Amino acid sequence: xxxISTLGEFGLIEHITRDIKLVQSSSLRGIGDDAAVMxxxxxRVLMTTDLLLENVHFSLAYVPLKxxxxxxxxxxxxxxxxxxxxPRQITVSLGISKRFTVEHIEELYSxxxxxxxxxxxxxxxxxxxxxxxxxxxxxTCIGDARPDDIVTRDGARNTDLICVSGNLGAAxxxxxxxxxxxxxxAGNKDFEPAFAGKEYIIERQLKPEARRDxxxxxxxAGIKPTAMMDVSDGLSSExxxxxxxxxxxxxxxEDRIPIDYQTAVMAEEINMNLVTAALNGGEDxxxxxxxxxxxxxxxxxxxxxxxxxxxxxxxxGCAMITRDxxxxxxxxxxxxxxx
Amino acid sequence: xxxISTLGEFGLIEHITRDIKLVQSSSLRGIGDDAAVMxxxxxRVLMTTDLLLENVHFSLAYVPLKxxxxxxxxxxxxxxxxxxxxPRQITVSLGISKRFTVEHIEELYSxxxxxxxxxxxxxxxxxxxxxxxxxxxxxTCIGDARPDDIVTRDGARNTDLICVSGNLGAAxxxxxxxxxxxxxxAGNKDFEPAFAGKEYIIERQLKPEARRDxxxxxxxAGIKPTAMMDVSDGLSSExxxxxxxxxxxxxxxEDRIPIDYQTAVMAEEINMNLVTAALNGGEDxxxxxxxxxxxxxxxxxxxxxxxxxxxxxxxxGCAMITRDxxxxxxxxxxxxxxx
Numbered sequence: 001x002x003x004i005s006t007l008g009e010f011g012l013i014e015h016i017t018r019d020i021k022l023v024q025s026s027s028l029r030g031i032g033d034d035a036a037v038m039x040x041x042x043x044r045v046l047m048t049t050d051l052l053l054e055n056v057h058f059s060l061a062y063v064p065l066k067x068x069x070x071x072x073x074x075x076x077x078x079x080x081x082x083x084x085x086x087p088r089q090i091t092v093s094l095g096i097s098k099r100f101t102v103e104h105i106e107e108l109y110s111x112x113x114x115x116x117x118x119x120x121x122x123x124x125x126x127x128x129x130x131x132x133x134x135x136x137x138x139x140t141c142i143g144d145a146r147p148d149d150i151v152t153r154d155g156a157r158n159t160d161l162i163c164v165s166g167n168l169g170a171a172x173x174x175x176x177x178x179x180x181x182x183x184x185x186a187g188n189k190d191f192e193p194a195f196a197g198k199e200y201i202i203e204r205q206l207k208p209e210a211r212r213d214x215x216x217x218x219x220x221a222g223i224k225p226t227a228m229m230d231v232s233d234g235l236s237s238e239x240x241x242x243x244x245x246x247x248x249x250x251x252x253x254e255d256r257i258p259i260d261y262q263t264a265v266m267a268e269e270i271n272m273n274l275v276t277a278a279l280n281g282g283e284d285x286x287x288x289x290x291x292x293x294x295x296x297x298x299x300x301x302x303x304x305x306x307x308x309x310x311x312x313x314x315x316x317g318c319a320m321i322t323r324d325x326x327x328x329x330x331x332x333x334x335x336x337x338x339x
Numbered sequence: 340x341x342x343i344s345t346l347g348e349f350g351l352i353e354h355i356t357r358d359i360k361l362v363q364s365s366s367l368r369g370i371g372d373d374a375a376v377m378x379x380x381x382x383r384v385l386m387t388t389d390l391l392l393e394n395v396h397f398s399l400a401y402v403p404l405k406x407x408x409x410x411x412x413x414x415x416x417x418x419x420x421x422x423x424x425x426p427r428q429i430t431v432s433l434g435i436s437k438r439f440t441v442e443h444i445e446e447l448y449s450x451x452x453x454x455x456x457x458x459x460x461x462x463x464x465x466x467x468x469x470x471x472x473x474x475x476x477x478x479t480c481i482g483d484a485r486p487d488d489i490v491t492r493d494g495a496r497n498t499d500l501i502c503v504s505g506n507l508g509a510a511x512x513x514x515x516x517x518x519x520x521x522x523x524x525a526g527n528k529d530f531e532p533a534f535a536g537k538e539y540i541i542e543r544q545l546k547p548e549a550r551r552d553x554x555x556x557x558x559x560a561g562i563k564p565t566a567m568m569d570v571s572d573g574l575s576s577e578x579x580x581x582x583x584x585x586x587x588x589x590x591x592x593e594d595r596i597p598i599d600y601q602t603a604v605m606a607e608e609i610n611m612n613l614v615t616a617a618l619n620g621g622e623d624x625x626x627x628x629x630x631x632x633x634x635x636x637x638x639x640x641x642x643x644x645x646x647x648x649x650x651x652x653x654x655x656g657c658a659m660i661t662r663d664x665x666x667x668x669x670x671x672x673x674x675x676x677x678x
Binding site: 125127 | 384386387388389390392394395396428430432433434463464465466467468469470471472473475477479481
């Protein structure tokens with residue numbers, strides 16, 4: 001018998017799926033990217049899914065149900081955008097334990113629907129059932145893209161520039177803050193959480209957005225990334241995915257990693273290494289992508305995008321150049337939900 | 340506060356989804372049928388999803404993991420066939436607690452893959468994560484159909500014939516048998532379950548099939564049903580769905596409801612009303628459909644299909660004509676997983 005923990009999430013997925021074959025001529029791409037790609041006449045259908053379990057992926061101790069619903073939907077949209085596609089429809093399946101009331105489920109659904117309204121996505125189905133313990137949320141999203149527009153994880157090439165949108169580590173620091181205040185509040189009815197000046201990192205944790213704006217900005221600038229994915233498990237882990245699937249290496253610069261001021265303040269307060277948080281903190285839902293070197297000026301002109309390094313040959317490995325010029329090998333220390 | 344149990348499953352779904360609007364021009368049909376229908380050039384994409392939770396939808400005390408995987412996939416295929424479409428791709432999300440090993444998950448997956456092999460469906464994605472308690476399985480399937488071929492639940496018309504494939508109540512009786520033997524075996528290491536002569540009903544419970552053959556037979560016979568769905572919650576409940584959505588009534592005949600011999604024997608043994616089992620026992624995954632009266636001869640010629648009644652005007656209500664000629668109003672007493 002092999003304990004699942006010895007493989008970890010990616011190991012288990014690889015193990016299970018290692019010899020799955022595609023037989024449908026319409027299945028262009030299955031497991032291994034942000035979304036599957038299916039071919040239908042003149043378009044491509046993209047499909048992605050996420051399973052969220054209470055006390056594994058979220059705690060209702062500090063996540064309002066409406067925010068939870070919003071986030072559960074948005075993380076799926078993010079996967080479709082990360083393929084350079086447009087999310088179109090979702091199905092929502094819920095497992096609900098007895099402690100939830102109709103109003104609770106309405107609140108959860110109101111968040112899902114708000115996200116759908118904002119991103120122009122339809123809820124087209126789902127399944128609702130009892131759960132013996134806790135809340136289960138499974139959302140599947142399909143979207144589409146023109147065949148030539150799709151960007152996968154395996155197209156990065158030597159000398160390509162590595163870019164990231166927004167900033168990193170904020171959602172993780174928001175979670176640390178929420179957890180700290182939850183513990184501090186225990187048994188204290190009049191407790192006032194100390195959130196002042198840290199609203200941004202809390203919002204990044206509770207109500208993340210998918211970077212539809214970045215996908216549009218890239219298209220407007222005439223840039224098609226060579227590889228792209230969203231940052232859900234941490235920059236380090238995602239960059240290693242792109243390099244592995246593209247068979248290349250990379251160098252990123254510590255001093256180029258975009259970090260928000262509030263993220264830095266929070267890291268200081270809890271005495272955590274800031275770069276570790278930015279490299280390994282998950283749930284940012286920013287876009288990580290590579291573009292040809294010749295797109296340098298065009299991509300640099302996009303306000304919310306930063307060039308953080310470049311792609312190398314595979315034999316050069318994956319490393320970060322620290323502020324003092326040393327090379328630090330990148331490791332996937334992202335959050336492992338099967339640990 | 341409103342307890343969810345006061346609404347029940349369908350009530351809750353109706354409540355949550357009552358004013359959901361579709362904004363995508365490609366969303367032709369959302370919640371309310373076996374699968375959603377999305378329009379893409381020259382074809383329609385169908386999408387359906389099922390969430391299965393341990394000890395709610397299945398008990399590992401008597402369901403081998405391989406069978407569980409097979410069934411979890413097949414029930415989704417059944418929903419696509421029930422739209423008169425062809426399943427093409429699925430995503431599989433799993434929540435796994437610590438008591439499962441890699442071998443367990445392999446076994447589960449081998450069942451999913453066997454079903455996919457047999458039905459020619461690709462696994463194109465999913466999500467795998469830890470669960471604090473029990474096994475969670477969420478499968479989403481998409482398929483396609485030519486626009487003119489799709490059969491929904493709302494097309495039944497007065498005088499249409501009501502037809503059902505195979506036989507009913509067998510899966511439910513199989514579950515009763517498995518449960519009886521599980522209880523009898525408690526604390527008895529040398530216990531030999533009494534399954535002889537009842538293999539069929541056990542197979543119907545543990546390893547159901549989707550009626551691809553019936554969909555093909557109908558097409559071969561040149562019949563397009565006016566309404567169709569699969570029988571997952573019991574004939575009575577499903578027939579009421581069709582009548583409600585088609586705004587019509589119905590009459591079915593007790594003595595025409597197809598029941599297998601083993602189902603009858605088991606009902607006798609446990610002293611359960613056989614017709615109740617056939618009307619309300621779930622998980623048969625047979626096809627229930629209506630055809631124009633003019634298709635009577637063609638549909639009667641299909642071996643695995645039986646005409647069990649006819650559609651009436653809405654004001655006539657929904658009833659079963661019993662063997663002694665009495666009218667019994669049909670009620671949705673199907674299995675309610677939110678009870």
